[in-house]
Amino acid sequence: MKIIYFISFLLLSHLLHAQVINKQLSVTSAYAIDSNSTWSVVDLKQKNFHSFKQNDKVNIGYNKYAAVWCAFKIKNTDRSHSVKAWLCFNNNHIDSLTLYDNQIVKTIGDRTDGQSPFIETLAFELDLKPGEEKQFLVRVKKQTSFLDFSYSIENTAFLASKSSQRTALVAFFIGIVFLLLMINSILFLMTRNRLYIYYIIYSVLTVFYAAITTNFAKHILFPQFKFFSECRVYTGALWYIALSYFLNYFLKLSENQPKKYKFINLLNALNFSFVLTSILFLIFYKDFDFRYFFILGYIVFLMSIVTLFWASVTHLKIEKTQAIYALLAFLPQFIWGACLILKTFEIIPKSLSDNWMVFIGLYEVFLFGYVLSRNYIEIFLKNNELMQQVIFEKESSIKAISEVQLRERRNIANIIHDNVGSKIAHVIHLFDLKNTRLAQQTIKELAEDIRDISHKILPKALDDGALVSSLHSQILSLNAGLEGTKIELFSYDFPEKIDVDWIYDLYLIALEIINNSIKHGKSKLIIIEFYKYEKQYHFQFTDDGVGFDVMATHKGFGLENIEKRINYYGGNFEISSIKNQGTVIQIDIPGIN
Known part of the structure; x- marks a missing residue:
């Protein structure tokens, strides 16, 4: 491996300038693109390298076979103290990073067993003695996708702090989402409303996408899994399809805006077909050029974003409150997705970081979780109020029936007392006087009165x-x-x-x-x-x-x-x-x- 020092010296001798990271380190760097991934270390001395600095973006666009070789010369300018630092690559979804350091070869990345010590970045440890200068080669490889990256030199404390923050953020995000999922699962079991199912599916996919995008899945959950690059693309597509269906149902587009509803469903069907077709090609035709799948997928994705945003704005005239909720939740998603697509096609130089994805996902899931829970509480309170009204009506009806019965009984009692009662007393008095004839006549009159009373009642x-x-x-x-x-x-x-x-x-x-x-x-x-x-x-x-x-x-x-x-x-x-x-x-x- 001693030849590496010789090659590195030849390659770096023509670089424009050195980048001073801090008072202790100076760094010079260059890169070359191996279009067919056929170069070996020995071949590098004949290749044309281009200088680049810390945090400069190297973007080779859509990549199928290419690898990028990076050459570094790093010197500790402090002759009294050693320096421990980390050579970091800011793209967590590179398939493999291979570091050549004299006799040492280290490999990390999505498609390798090697793992970066930090969730924040893919990093190799550097240990330079006082006044020492080292040359390194790093081979960057990502298959069948868009490839860009930059590098930086960071210290351990900074990376540990950033990684702890990211780990805590993602863990908090996942915990909050699963709490909302539990609540909305209970609400679905109680209401059987399909909106809660769409929300649950959308939220689960949000968790998967955030965990993969932020490197949480590779770093914490499944370090041996080697297909996160593909999972990231497919989960992102399915996640957005689920979000589209959720917003369709949330805004009732099938009833209020049927044309946009059909168009959005058509775009979702196209996206889903792209996912299935690309998976089949990936399994059976590994040499297939997926460039056009990516381009078409991004175009359909952008069209879907614009249509949903347009539908949400239009819905302001139909149901203002629901439309405002949709816009509040969807606007960050719209900005993030648009930036991602524009950056992929190199229309803008930079997109929002992966951490923004976590913030946006947490914000959306939390907002919709709150809205759905609040809607259920409002419905529950209204139903409870209606139940109270029903109970009150029943009580009023019972009271009314009781009063009617009491009044009718009083009327009957008055008739019997005033008419029947007095005649019965008169009959008894006539029998006491032994006036049988008049008593019989009075009894006949009493019978007629009873018939009249009965007829009057019913x-x-x-x-x-x-x-x-x-x-x-x-x-x-x-x-x-x-x-x-x-x-x-x-x-x-x-x-x-x-x-x-x-x-x-x-x-x-x-x-x-x-x-x-x-x-x-x-x-x-x-x-x-x-x-x-x-x-x-x-x-x-x-x-x-x-x-x-x-x-x-x-x-x-x-x-x-x-x-x-x-x-x-x-x-x-x-x-x-x-x-x-x-x-x-x-x-x-x-x-x-």
Whole structure:
């Protein structure tokens, strides 16, 4: 390996200048591109090297067979102290980095068993004695992808600090995401809403992509796995497809913007087909040129980003809150994706770092997790409020029924006490006087009174469905006992007998309305009209009483109870009234088809 020193000396003798990293180290560097990866160390002395400095980007674009050789000459200018530093390469997804240092050969990278000590970067340790100068060669190789990299010289404390920060950041990100996944899994099991499934799939792929992109998966989780470069590309594509489906469902694009919805789905289908096809070619045709797959994939990816962003902006006119959430979450993604694509095609010199991917992913997943959880809480509270209303309505109905029963019982008790009770006492008194003839006559009168009471409570004819005749009979009795008030009943095409469950309730409702018109409305004329139409029965009650302001006056217990009973049969109850102009009540009940 001594030849390396000779070759390095020849190669570096023509470099433009040395880059001073700090007071202790000076560095000169150069690179050459081996287009077919066929060079050996001995061949390098005949090759043309180009100088580059620390943090200068070497970008060879799409690469299939090429390797890049880098030559370094590093000198410790301090003649009193040794220097320990690290030669770092800023692309964590290089397949292999091979360092040639005299008799020492070290290899690290995605496709090797060797692993960098730091998650932050791919780094080789340098140990220079006072005044010592060393030459190194590094071979950079990445297959079937775009390749760029730069180098820097860093100290251990800096790299350890940066790596600890990245490890903690990614671990925190993964922990938060899995917490949100657990919450949204529970919400899915409770609601069966597909939106939560889309969110879960999108979040899981976000974790995978962030873990691979930040080197967390290679450095911490699966150091022996050798296909992270491919996994990064495919996971990124699937991750964005999942995000597209999530936003489609979140914004309800299929209903609100069907054309954009279909176009986005078409782009997702194209991206997915690219993924499947490239995997097949990668397995069975390893020499296939994937350049056009990458280019087409990036173009489709960019079109999808622009369309989704456009759809989110358009959605502001449809559902402002959801659109704002989508834009807030999607804008960083849009910027990051656009920068990545523009940088890949060398339109801009630099894209956002991998750490930005973690921040953006955490921000998006957390924001959508919060939005979905908050939406569920709002729905839960609304449902709880509705349940409380239902419970209140049931309690009110029970109370109404109890009050009706109590009032009817009081009426029956009053009739029995005032009429039946007094006559029974009179009969007993007549028997005590041994006036049998008058007692028998009184008993006959009592029997007639009991029949009248029974008929008033619920006529026997109702059992046969004779609603009109039953009510007509009761109205005749009422008119006979009223002074200054007249009740009239008319029926139009209404059947003499009707076999429906609601005739008993309607009979009692009619008496309730009559009682209200007389007692509260002080009516002189009450007109009742029964109609039979093809699909419904219509009942109208009109009086010329004092009326009331419907908007300002509570319906009261009686009218509320009537409305509930009508609603129970699927009917409709309407009341209109004007002060000093009377009241009109209309009831519609569906007919039997």
